[in-house]
Amino acid sequence: MASTTTPQTGLVALIFCKTALQIQNDDPLQSITSNLTTALQPLFPTLTPTTATTTRYLDASATTARVLELTLPTTGPSPSLPECTAATHSPALAALQAQNSWNLVLQPLELYRSHSQPGLAVFDMDSTLIQQEVIDELARAVGCYDQVAAITEAAMRGEAPYADFEASLRARVGLLRGVPVGVWEDLKKGVISFTPGAAELVKVLRGLGWKTAVLSGGFTPLAVWVKETLGLDYAFANHLVADEGRGVLTGELVEGMPIIHAEKKRELLLRLAGENGIPAERCVAVGDGSNDLLMMGAAGLGVAFNAKPKVQLAAPARLNGESLLDVVHVLGYERGEVEKFL
Numbered sequence: 001m002a003s004t005t006t007p008q009t010g011l012v013a014l015i016f017c018k019t020a021l022q023i024q025n026d027d028p029l030q031s032i033t034s035n036l037t038t039a040l041q042p043l044f045p046t047l048t049p050t051t052a053t054t055t056r057y058l059d060a061s062a063t064t065a066r067v068l069e070l071t072l073p074t075t076g077p078s079p080s081l082p083e084c085t086a087a088t089h090s091p092a093l094a095a096l097q098a099q100n101s102w103n104l105v106l107q108p109l110e111l112y113r114s115h116s117q118p119g120l121a122v123f124d125m126d127s128t129l130i131q132q133e134v135i136d137e138l139a140r141a142v143g144c145y146d147q148v149a150a151i152t153e154a155a156m157r158g159e160a161p162y163a164d165f166e167a168s169l170r171a172r173v174g175l176l177r178g179v180p181v182g183v184w185e186d187l188k189k190g191v192i193s194f195t196p197g198a199a200e201l202v203k204v205l206r207g208l209g210w211k212t213a214v215l216s217g218g219f220t221p222l223a224v225w226v227k228e229t230l231g232l233d234y235a236f237a238n239h240l241v242a243d244e245g246r247g248v249l250t251g252e253l254v255e256g257m258p259i260i261h262a263e264k265k266r267e268l269l270l271r272l273a274g275e276n277g278i279p280a281e282r283c284v285a286v287g288d289g290s291n292d293l294l295m296m297g298a299a300g301l302g303v304a305f306n307a308k309p310k311v312q313l314a315a316p317a318r319l320n321g322e323s324l325l326d327v328v329h330v331l332g333y334e335r336g337e338v339e340k341f342l
């Protein structure tokens with residue numbers, strides 16, 4: 001019998017299916033593997049013949065599965081992560097994903113395997129760990145939603161002076177002058193909801209020994225609450241000045257405290273990695289906005305979760321789905337390893 005050798009170089013393709021596949025009687029794995037490898041071969045000429053591909057389901061129950069892992073060995077070095085990202089958005093793979101309602105994540109084999117060692121996972125807060133944009137909810141609470149939204153949109157269109165994150169943040173925060181400080185409690189109690197799977201994901205990562213952080217361009221009262229509620233190790237966000245006597249926000253940011261913009265998120269990721277003795281390659285960054293792209297680039301793997309279309313295209317990997325817990329499968333953990341911690 002031929003001995004099976006573990007490939008040292010290659011490509012890992014993860015398929016996240018929108019609806020679960022029935023795997024009990026007529027297992028679709030073979031036809032899916034064949035369709036995908038046929039599409040991958042012209043994009044990665046060093047892939048060895050399809051017979052060398054190994055497959056497994058990462059989330060299988062007795063009858064269904066939704067997440068498939070294909071390991072395709074290469075002759076010579078593994079493709080780079082940018083090559084994987086480009087291939088994901090190539091016309092051939094974009095068509096295959098659209099036809100089958102798949103979300104593909106491609107990674108170099110060595111990177112994929114490195115996630116089995118616990119690293120550092122950092123998360124954006126608004127529209128990533130939680131489902132809201134906190135500044136919008138603050139603005140709504142005091143009836144200036146339209147003005148804040150107009151600045152947000154101008155910023156997204158890159159219009160001066162709001163193309164600069166700090167300028168746009170200061171302008172929007174200025175509109176929050178007079179907001180009662182009790183607004184945080186109202187938001188926590190009735191407005192803010194966690195993204196499905198966020199609590200489970202943090203629980204599993206912590207169980208596996210990962211360090212975790214929220215790096216937010218939002219505000220500390222919420223980011224600290226998110227950290228405490230989910231059990232994250234770190235929280236960084238912007239500091240608003242409160243007039244304690246009047247019990248209201250002044251519409252200013254605390255002088256001397258750093259503004260958490262894209263570059264600061266990147267810096268914090270590298271700092272936390274350094275402090276914990278974790279190489280940047282073993283960091284994962286998850287977010288939905290363009291100000292998350294720098295930290296995604298500094299991490300070994302960046303994942304755009306239910307992100308804006310431009311961010312999905314620019315991020316190393318993307319995940320569109322209902323549950324943030326799917327990030328565990330992007331890291332290669334399978335159901336049995338995950339459920340131990342839930």
Ligand SMILES: [Mg+2]
Binds near residue numbers: 128
């Ligand atoms: Mg966000």
